[in-house]
Amino acid sequence: MALPGGALRLNQLVISRNFYKFTSCVGVRSLSDNVSSKPAPPSAPETVGDHLIYTQEHFALKESLRKIIDQEINPHVDQWEAEGTFPAHKVFKILGSAGFLGVNKPVEYGGLGLDFSYSVAVSEELGNIRCGGVPMAIGVQTDMATPALARFGSAELKEEFLLPSIMGDKVACLGVSEVGAGSDVSSILTKAVRKGDEYVINGGKMWTTNGTQADWICLLANTSDGPAHRNKSLICLPMNLPGVHIARKIEKLGMWSSDTAEVFFDDVRVPCKNVIGQEGMGFTYQMLQFQEERLWAAANVVTMMDNIIQETIQYTRQRKIFKQPVLYHQSVHFRLAELQTEVELLRSLLHRSTALYIKGNDVTKLASMAKLKAGRLAREVGDSCLQYWGGMGFTSDVLVSRFYRDSRLLSIGGGADEVMLGIICKYMDTLPKK
Amino acid sequence: MSGRVLVGVKRVIDYAVKIRVKPDNTGVVTDGVKHSMNPFCEIAVEEAVKLKEKKFIKEVVAVSCGPQQAQETIRTALAMGADRGIHVEVTGKDYEAMGPLQVSKIMAALAKKEDAQLIILGKQAIDDDCNQTGQMTAALLDWPQGTFASEVSLEGDKVKVVREIDGGLETIRINTPAVLTADLRLNTPRYATLPNIMKAKKKKIAKVNPADLGLDMTSRLEVVRVDEPPQRLAGVKVETVEDLVSKLREQGTL
Numbered sequence: 131m132a133l134p135g136g137a138l139r140l141n142q143l144v145i146s147r148n149f150y151k152f153t154s155c156v157g158v159r160s161l162s163d164n165v166s167s168k169p170a171p172p173s174a175p176e177t178v179g180d181h182l183i184y185t186q187e188h189f190a191l192k193e194s195l196r197k198i199i200d201q202e203i204n205p206h207v208d209q210w211e212a213e214g215t216f217p218a219h220k221v222f223k224i225l226g227s228a229g230f231l232g233v234n235k236p237v238e239y240g241g242l243g244l245d246f247s248y249s250v251a252v253s254e255e256l257g258n259i260r261c262g263g264v265p266m267a268i269g270v271q272t273d274m275a276t277p278a279l280a281r282f283g284s285a286e287l288k289e290e291f292l293l294p295s296i297m298g299d300k301v302a303c304l305g306v307s308e309v310g311a312g313s314d315v316s317s318i319l320t321k322a323v324r325k326g327d328e329y330v331i332n333g334g335k336m337w338t339t340n341g342t343q344a345d346w347i348c349l350l351a352n353t354s355d356g357p358a359h360r361n362k363s364l365i366c367l368p369m370n371l372p373g374v375h376i377a378r379k380i381e382k383l384g385m386w387s388s389d390t391a392e393v394f395f396d397d398v399r400v401p402c403k404n405v406i407g408q409e410g411m412g413f414t415y416q417m418l419q420f421q422e423e424r425l426w427a428a429a430n431v432v433t434m435m436d437n438i439i440q441e442t443i444q445y446t447r448q449r450k451i452f453k454q455p456v457l458y459h460q461s462v463h464f465r466l467a468e469l470q471t472e473v474e475l476l477r478s479l480l481h482r483s484t485a486l487y488i489k490g491n492d493v494t495k496l497a498s499m500a501k502l503k504a505g506r507l508a509r510e511v512g513d514s515c516l517q518y519w520g521g522m523g524f525t526s527d528v529l530v531s532r533f534y535r536d537s538r539l540l541s542i543g544g545g546a547d548e549v550m551l552g553i554i555c556k557y558m559d560t561l562p563k564k
Numbered sequence: 565m566s567g568r569v570l571v572g573v574k575r576v577i578d579y580a581v582k583i584r585v586k587p588d589n590t591g592v593v594t595d596g597v598k599h600s601m602n603p604f605c606e607i608a609v610e611e612a613v614k615l616k617e618k619k620f621i622k623e624v625v626a627v628s629c630g631p632q633q634a635q636e637t638i639r640t641a642l643a644m645g646a647d648r649g650i651h652v653e654v655t656g657k658d659y660e661a662m663g664p665l666q667v668s669k670i671m672a673a674l675a676k677k678e679d680a681q682l683i684i685l686g687k688q689a690i691d692d693d694c695n696q697t698g699q700m701t702a703a704l705l706d707w708p709q710g711t712f713a714s715e716v717s718l719e720g721d722k723v724k725v726v727r728e729i730d731g732g733l734e735t736i737r738i739n740t741p742a743v744l745t746a747d748l749r750l751n752t753p754r755y756a757t758l759p760n761i762m763k764a765k766k767k768k769i770a771k772v773n774p775a776d777l778g779l780d781m782t783s784r785l786e787v788v789r790v791d792e793p794p795q796r797l798a799g800v801k802v803e804t805v806e807d808l809v810s811k812l813r814e815q816g817t818l
Contacts, residue, residue, distance in 0.1 A: 187762060
């Protein structure tokens with residue numbers, strides 16, 4: 131593998147980018163070298179008037195968020211990936227101050243009270259971050275740990291946990307999955323036993339994104355002995371309470387910049403008023419937000435796939451093999467066309483589902499389909515594109531290898547492919563009758 | 565003093581886009597290409613909004629000349645804190661031929677109409693790199709100018725401007741009304757926050773035609789041809805100074 135040769139090719143790619151002089155003036159706009167290998171932005175959006183769900187405000191939102199990503203996030207991604215964590219408090223504060231953490235949250239608590247199409251726009255734009263870990267961490271903050279609280283929490287609870295999370299002052303994490311229970315949420319073992327005015331919590335949670343730096347956890351625990359779908363409650367738990375142990379930071383295949391923790395609860399005492407909404411409704415509350423979680427995940431990866439395909443086109447256009455660009459070989463440009471076609475199909479499904487959802491429809495089937503397709507297509511895009519990068523694709527110097535690792539999680543987390551398939555079959559009425 | 569500041573904002577091809585020349589060599593490809601506000605115009609808007617926040621001026625009016633899409637650029641200015649916008653509609657051939665002379669005529673006319681105390685522009689646009697509009701506008705109005713500003717302070721009815729010039733920094737004090745052009749280090753433009761983006765929806769953008777202002781938009785310039793810069797050839801690395809000298813001799817450069 132001629133690595134020095136490869137480095138030279140990357141260098142030429144960097145030099146050949148036409149860059150306006152001022153951007154090299156370090157000072158006002160500190161752009162990292164990474165930006166030079168940023169792919170040309172895909173074709174401009176359709177005329178605002180024609181777009182299925184986006185208005186001028188959506189596009190303005192995306193443009194502003196993109197600036198924050200380009201200036202405050204992307205320059206540091208490589209470093210954060212190497213360090214295995216990112217400064218969530220710092221990044222969330224920047225996003226929170228600009229209003230991007232409370233897009234569809236209530237106005238009384240610092241949110242913007244906008245509909246879910248704005249959340250989708252934010253998620254799509256976050257796909258321009260050059261890793262999967264940071265967008266995932268942001269998604270947990272905005273669309274996994276906080277929706278139930280926003281909808282069902284008491285005013286006092288929202289004041290203490292929701293408001294600072296929207297402002298970016300507090301980092302949230304979600305405690306649902308356990309070592310022994312992932313897809314089968316109803317079989318979680320963490321128990322919250324009522325003792326007077328408090329709950330005493332024992333158990334543990336796994337795969338806790340933001341877990342090592344979160345200020346509070348949205349915890350799903352068994353609060354009674356009833357049927358598995360009706361005996362669980364969501365509890366807002368500060369992470370600094372005695373008895374909360376962050377057991378370890380998990381080393382993962384990808385998503386390196388996102389710190390993932392295993393957390394234990396050892397006789398942790400929390401006031402009963404920290405329960406979100408009604409006791410016993412925790413499972414239902416969590417399920418209500420699945421549609422949004424799944425569409426969010428699909429939105430995020432759609433942009434990433436666009437970017438990977440564009441970068442692959444750029445690379446293969448200047449990399450020569452047998453005297454002509456790799457891109458000129460039909461198997462290559464035809465395959466990229468196939469992949470782009472599928473990305474557009476997923477985008478259409480995403481936008482269609484979002485359009486229906488904001489009108490008040492239940493889109494569980496479509497959202498599950500979108501999540502299923504997103505996970506699988508990301509693996510295809512990552513795998514096929516990496517092949518066209520050749521030896522370079524196998525190095526840590528390029529985005530495609532990071533995408534290949536990061537995107538593998540999509541078929542597992544946030545609802546595994548098999549769970550999605552089960553849901554779709556339920557809607558198709560093809561499951562075996564009991 | 566009216567306390568009103570006019571800020572010119574230009575819609576240009578985004579700085580990160582790889583520019584391609586049209587096959588007929590009459591210009592560059594703009595269809596379907598990402599556009600944004602000229603970075604120096606962003607700095608101009610930021611300075612105006614800051615002056616308003618410090619209560620030196622009362623109103624920031626964002627002006628852009630061009631087709632319908634120019635309104636997007638005005639909206640970005642509104643989302644940054646400008647109070648209202650004026651879209652001067654220029655389309656088709658007039659738009660293609662529009663240059664600093666035409667824009668300065670427009671800015672001068674608007675400045676009189678709006679009784680502006682200050683005009684703040686970006687020092688140049690990143691598409692044509694002209695660096696002329698500010699200066700021409702000042703000349704047409706017979707107003708003083710503070711160009712390449714890296715620091716601006718209002719002192720009563722005067723403006724103190726620190727200018728970035730080749731030799732270093734020059735500080736001047738000029739009377740208002742005046743024209744200022746923003747240089748890179750004047751400030752760091754704020755992000756348009758989402759709440760402000762939504763608020764900007766309600767702010768007004770007035771539409772006018774150059775004809776309404778009694779202006780002649782004919783260009784005195786004709787673009788003959790647009791070409792890409794010559795391809796930069798790969799260099800050759802050498803080990804010693806002797807090698808370098810002999811290679812340069814071989815090439816005929818020495």
